[in-house]
Amino acid sequence: MTRMRIAVLQEPFSIVLREVEVPKLDSRSVLVRVASCALSGTDVRIYKGVVKTRLPIVLGQEFSGVVVEVGDEVEGVSRGEKVVVEPVLYCGKCVYCRRGLYTLCEQVKVLGVNSDGGLAEYVKVPAYAVHRVPAGLSLEEACLTVPVAVALHAVRRAGVGIGDNVLVFGAGAIGLSALQLARLSGADRVVVVEPVESKRRLAERLGAHETLSPRDMEALGDGAERRLGRFDVVIETSGSVDALRHALMLVGKRGRIVVVGAYGREARLLVDLVVRREVTVTGSWLYPHVFRKALDAIARGIVSVKEYISGRYPLARIEEAFREALKPENIRIIVQP
Amino acid sequence: MTRMRIAVLQEPFSIVLREVEVPKLDSRSVLVRVASCALSGTDVRIYKGVVKTRLPIVLGQEFSGVVVEVGDEVEGVSRGEKVVVEPVLYCGKCVYCRRGLYTLCEQVKVLGVNSDGGLAEYVKVPAYAVHRVPAGLSLEEACLTVPVAVALHAVRRAGVGIGDNVLVFGAGAIGLSALQLARLSGADRVVVVEPVESKRRLAERLGAHETLSPRDMEALGDGAERRLGRFDVVIETSGSVDALRHALMLVGKRGRIVVVGAYGREARLLVDLVVRREVTVTGSWLYPHVFRKALDAIARGIVSVKEYISGRYPLARIEEAFREALKPENIRIIVQP
Amino acid sequence: MTRMRIAVLQEPFSIVLREVEVPKLDSRSVLVRVASCALSGTDVRIYKGVVKTRLPIVLGQEFSGVVVEVGDEVEGVSRGEKVVVEPVLYCGKCVYCRRGLYTLCEQVKVLGVNSDGGLAEYVKVPAYAVHRVPAGLSLEEACLTVPVAVALHAVRRAGVGIGDNVLVFGAGAIGLSALQLARLSGADRVVVVEPVESKRRLAERLGAHETLSPRDMEALGDGAERRLGRFDVVIETSGSVDALRHALMLVGKRGRIVVVGAYGREARLLVDLVVRREVTVTGSWLYPHVFRKALDAIARGIVSVKEYISGRYPLARIEEAFREALKPENIRIIVQP
Amino acid sequence: MTRMRIAVLQEPFSIVLREVEVPKLDSRSVLVRVASCALSGTDVRIYKGVVKTRLPIVLGQEFSGVVVEVGDEVEGVSRGEKVVVEPVLYCGKCVYCRRGLYTLCEQVKVLGVNSDGGLAEYVKVPAYAVHRVPAGLSLEEACLTVPVAVALHAVRRAGVGIGDNVLVFGAGAIGLSALQLARLSGADRVVVVEPVESKRRLAERLGAHETLSPRDMEALGDGAERRLGRFDVVIETSGSVDALRHALMLVGKRGRIVVVGAYGREARLLVDLVVRREVTVTGSWLYPHVFRKALDAIARGIVSVKEYISGRYPLARIEEAFREALKPENIRIIVQP
């Protein structure tokens, strides 16, 4: 177990397999042998160079596996346990950490984004970052806890409640999870906007009352409001600035927009709409203190992630895996190192 | 008392005096003889044609006077009483009115904006819209309740509390009131951004710990954050999209931006900042249920509006009054019909 | 249609049928021919004299029927429509009404409690109090909107969300509705405490993860916490002070207790528990602005009230109906005038 | 510096001076030479045996001093610095600590209550517990940060805002601080209830609009509400169950009661008042994340603690110090070890 393979992104679209030393454990870390690592929307954006980060990097923020080694001071985790990794590193000392806002830590790092991630045979992570996988749940599904946790935090920040009328932009893994969680929180009606037809169909199977494509939205123009009504809550997970603009148009008075997407550029927005309707726009970032709940929701079958999986590849075929992940109709490609 | 003079805006920059019938009362209205009507930022913007509304119109949303006639069914207001008008008309029946959100009424009208306002000798208003002026407060100061009430609602929506670090954009009547009310709510430090030097000085007299001009802000560029720190709360009252952009840059993690300004055009905003810092951006519109408190705050001397008054003109000199109001160094010109 | 029968409670346990004039409509009221009136926990308590009110009175706050006459100024309701009555009269003018808090109106009256209610062939109600019954829903089920609405307001005030651990005291119509709505809001686990076995079984059918009797609770004593854990949310609908004491014992740190029950006497409470755990105890009163949503939830089948119905009686057999309603195993007896 | 004197409470009313070893530092602690230690309401209650804790104990939770030694791993604090101690020990690992709720830690200890406190020449405390005293503030005043911090947390939990009408029970150090902070948060009117006349006078000097004794309250009986009106916010700092009962009586609809006092016994409360007025009763415990702000508020002179000091005694005269502290007219006796 001294050497392992990793997939390194050297520059956009160029990923290579390397053999390197298995990382040395320190006293508060554990070593995880990765079983499944999903290629997320963010992985794809970094791969394409649309989201910038320091290269080279080992991508992969959604991964699960088995604990194979445990640091001296670690309690509560043992060898052989199946775990999913909450891919957030924090300092534990800054003003945000002290208030429990660890995802806003002054030195926060996300594995697979600005620290090496899960496209590797082994990953060393702090013990606090692993969550035991409940009995009966596969490691493959468990690795999809990340998008469910992102969505759970967003739905809570939105305060979705019984009878709410909700609009979700994007039917990627995060948007589909937001849809399911909004329904679970009692939303009356959830409308989903998504360009890809197969994802719209999946959204319907997962509980959307109605789906539209962004093109339908454009076609409706100012008539969108007449056709769809106004929404109590909008959850924006598409990362598209057009979606943001539609969100502002379709949110009701005293409505709430929760923004999850990453835009990477400025959006032209009609802020007067926010003022006159007393709208609240809130950012939602990562998943403070909800990872465990998200994992349990999958394990108990109340959030379904099975259909997010669009294919499986061994680490050796990582390039092919990314080619598949680039296709809009695929939601999550699973890499099995 | 059958005829009266009014000032009518016919098209931008063209205002004329007319003589018309004094309006007939209905059973739930009162007739107010206007004593003081301030020219607000909004009046000036409509006058210039920057804010659009249906013309011709009698401008003036900030006015006080004496009740000279009272409708049959009116209770709680009598002839001869000094009142300030809360210039909002609402239907009382729509879903918003029923929830007490009358400023979000589906048929809301603001006197002086889309219904005739206070630049007249007499104005007929619904009885619910008049607030008795506390003994000892002049009608002149009382007419400045409107901007204080706008600011009070904004400061409450911002949830300013003890120890907060607050940034206010704009030192017009609303911004200066927001500054005073933020201090009153326990804010530790209030920084004010405003182009006009004399208004910055006034902000300092009214409690600002520091003031800057937008030019200073531009000059600081990315260094603004290093120099000023990040703020718990930003209150944007300038109506400038540049201020919005700076607001996003300078708000802290989990910070709150309350937007009061009217922009009249799209703003280019870096929404990623909202997401990663989990910022909340909230609109604040008019002054639901706070008009009385704002009036009392002036009467009790805890909010000072005296220095907002930059000049006084009789209705006959309305054009001159507007010419003065156009000068950036003037805050409020009072018209005395 | 000039005379009608009503059931009058003259003193505790003494109810008689009377023939009186059908009430005259005023311009803003409608006349409802009652189809179903449920005997609620409150009706029973007034009947027994445990809850005091001014007698004689026509009881019945949960009723539905058909509109048979419509006042001159009424809009939006027509003859022949099936409606359920939201049995709250308010002044529309006091400080609470103006803020939309109509159930806290300074002159609030509840039909069947301090104004004549639904145990009558016809009832005159203000037009604002009737809600059209959605197609497909029976008038019988519709009359059970009241307890669902009480529970909906309580669950919202509790802020029940995904993953919450909830304890409900009482499995009467309100408690069972709270249970269903807590599940609908995403609660992970709902435990119900109720003395009557058949109601505990029904609670289980409606989604409770576990049920106990108050006797079980007493037997557990200080061990209750070890056995059941602590709860994020407690909803007290039993009206029993013992339940309140248990609520304080079992609520977690920063937990929320929402109190719905009416106690009619003082409770001895260990307030130190509230302080050290920073618990929030909140009252929930009636159903401001949620009646329609409650009705829709029944119509859409997401809250089930069918099994609340324990028997049906014509108005002529009202005494028998009350005798049945007194039996703890019955939840709602329906009277059909 | 190897031996030091401490004051040990052996059993109620029996306190003795001892000479013991100065504690050994560990790597994350600092050694503080105590300059001022105030005798708080809690110290007095433990001294009298009214509040129970494990004896023997060194009392004293409100103390300041100079850092004389610093553990190996400590950063950010140096020898010679003047500090005030936030007397809370927490584990840093439990579910509450991880969420930043350290005062609700599963293993929380308060120095002077269930771990040895400040009535000693030296105290060893974790480095995280010391706060540097701002230049210009005396160590004597600094040691009174504790009651100000308790009050600050309570006032924040109450959400006191501009225009609120506030009732404070108790004019001890916590109540007087709550009064000042409620005023600072914009409260219109603060009424204080307190048995001791001299404390009522002090409350008036510190901004109370009106003061009453509990006896006045009893005399008013049901007339209290007519005489005083109802309050938006009640802050209960007296630890008296009578105060709690009055709080329920005088709080308005949708009002908030924040409970700070420790009662040590059950209170008989009319919970129906909480239900019908939709009151919120919230506990407030210690001072999570506000200690620094409280200290700054004293240093900046916006909260005044000078008049809380009713006398000064050297450690050698500790018995006399407690005798003084027992007198109701004294607020804080300072012990100078």
Ligand SMILES: NC(=O)c1ccc[n+]([C@@H]2O[C@H](COP(=O)([O-])OP(=O)(O)OC[C@H]3O[C@@H](n4cnc5c(N)ncnc54)[C@H](OP(=O)(O)O)[C@@H]3O)[C@@H](O)[C@H]2O)c1
């Ligand atoms: N805030 C956070 O904590 C956080 C954490 C992780 C990720 N993110 C961000 O969240 C977003 C979603 O992540 P994901 O993994 O679910 O990505 P994803 O799979 O790329 O999902 C985005 C979906 O939105 C669709 N879309 C594109 N334009 C749209 C439009 N105008 N209207 C509606 N839908 C549109 C996309 O369709 P096509 O595939 O056809 O383009 C895609 O199905 C990304 O921007 C990611 O960077 C945020």
Ligand SMILES: NC(=O)c1ccc[n+]([C@@H]2O[C@H](COP(=O)([O-])OP(=O)(O)OC[C@H]3O[C@@H](n4cnc5c(N)ncnc54)[C@H](OP(=O)(O)O)[C@@H]3O)[C@@H](O)[C@H]2O)c1
């Ligand atoms: N939300 C609501 O309910 C509500 C109600 C009424 C009014 N409003 C809006 O609130 C805003 C303020 O009203 P007001 O009566 O106080 O108007 P105002 O007197 O025009 O005040 C705006 C102030 O902002 C200054 N300013 C301009 N650009 C700035 C920048 N980049 N940074 C900082 N300050 C800048 C202006 O200076 P110069 O004079 O030199 O330009 C002026 O002193 C207006 O946009 C108005 O339409 C909103």
Ligand SMILES: NC(=O)c1ccc[n+]([C@@H]2O[C@H](COP(=O)([O-])OP(=O)(O)OC[C@H]3O[C@@H](n4cnc5c(N)ncnc54)[C@H](OP(=O)(O)O)[C@@H]3O)[C@@H](O)[C@H]2O)c1
């Ligand atoms: N806040 C509001 O707006 C509002 C509105 C309407 C009604 N209410 C009140 O809400 C309460 C419930 O109303 P409801 O119509 O559902 O009445 P209900 O049918 O009498 O329900 C109360 C249930 O609690 C049970 N119970 C009695 N003692 C208990 C204990 N110690 N622990 C747990 N459960 C216990 C009762 O069992 P038994 O039948 O065996 O006693 C009964 O099943 C009443 O107090 C009513 O006055 C409040």
Ligand SMILES: NC(=O)c1ccc[n+]([C@@H]2O[C@H](COP(=O)([O-])OP(=O)(O)OC[C@H]3O[C@@H](n4cnc5c(N)ncnc54)[C@H](OP(=O)(O)O)[C@@H]3O)[C@@H](O)[C@H]2O)c1
């Ligand atoms: N929640 C927390 O985090 C926390 C932290 C520390 C302390 N505490 C508690 O907070 C309370 C106040 O602490 P403190 O240090 O300020 O104590 P304190 O000095 O004893 O203050 C309590 C004041 O309340 C007065 N009082 C007694 N009965 C009253 C009544 N019926 N109505 C109004 N006032 C009455 C007392 O007067 P007399 O002196 O004449 O009795 C005294 O002046 C204590 O119960 C303490 O245990 C709570």
Ligand SMILES: [Zn+2]
């Ligand atoms: Zn950190």
Ligand SMILES: [Zn+2]
């Ligand atoms: Zn309306």
Ligand SMILES: [Zn+2]
């Ligand atoms: Zn009313």
Ligand SMILES: [Zn+2]
């Ligand atoms: Zn802890």
